[in-house]
Amino acid sequence: MAKQPFHFRNAFDARNAHNFYEVFESAGIAISPVARQRIEEKMHAINSYQPVIGVMGKTGVGKSSLCNALFGDNVCKVSDVEACTREQQSVTLDTGGHGIRLVDVPGVGESRERDDEYRELYRTLIPETDALFWVLKGDDRAFSTDENFYKYIVKPYIDKGKPFFVVLNQVDKIEPYREWDHERHCPGLRQGHNIEQKRRYVADAFGLPPSQVLAVSADERYGLVELVDELIHTLPNDKKYIVIDQVKEKNLSQQAKQEAERGFVNTVVEVIGDVVGKVVDVVVDVVVDRVFGPIRSLFSLF
Secondary structure, three states: OOOEOOOHHHOOOOOOHHHHHHHHHHOOOOOOHHHHHHHHHHHHHHHHOOOEEEEEEOOOOOHHHHHHHHHOOOOOOOOOOOOOOOOOEEEEEOOOOOOEEEEEOOOOOOOHHHHHHHHHHHHHHHHHOOEEEEEEEOOOOOOHHHHHHHHHHHHHHHOOOOOEEEEEEOHHHOOOHHHOEOOOOEOOHHHHHHHHHHHHHHHHHHOOOHHHEEEOEOOOOEOHHHHHHHHHHHOOHHHHHHHHOOOOHHHOOHHHHHHHHHHHHHHHHHHHHHHHOOOOOHHHHHHHHHOHHHHHHHEOOO
16 A cells, blocks of 8 residues: 655644643643643644745746745746746645745846835735745856845844745856766866855855855756755744645655654644643653654655
């Protein structure tokens, strides 16, 4: 019998919730039927939330291609001829739950008139997002427009703790581009050195730690796993597992899966603790071993 796809949102359902309660009761935390109903209502509200990821940047940097590479083929329109994202594209990705909303917004730098419109759009959009990707083209040398938008529009929200990453896309085009190994989908020695130098240059220009600037090639499927790792690590516990459910399996590392699992367990423990008024630290480890062990054997994610 083929394994069914695993979705964290389904891990606290009628079949598995009883296992969670047993772990708490074995630790001396009694959970009444009324408390169970409140817990399940809170978990339903959390799992029903639809995270929003904003993808921003100039026209032609490959925002739509990046979205497709990360989350699913053809979730966003792609055009090599013209700026195809002139209006906000809001795509709901759903592979077994309430999904996430991926917002591919118009690129800056087309014209002053359009940039004025986009500036207001960004101010409205950014507060609604749970994470932001600002996409740059790897071989582009002109970042002044991006830096200006980041400094005056984006940075105030980043300073308040919103997860934010600069994604240096199309790094396979960085010189010497002929060194790119198309069979292994990775740069050559000198090209890899130049990519790293470019990444650190961008980090300095934006005033960000290097961990928030990721070098990728959506077309070559390079650096996507590392990007997902950083995204999952940065998200709060109750968003980690919701977002990871929508990422392509090939872009998921064991580290990201374990972080999402831990985030899910911590969310359940926090909800139960809020309802019953106390919680035991050891419960988290027990839940991971006793509850998620059997669940892992049923699904294909782990």
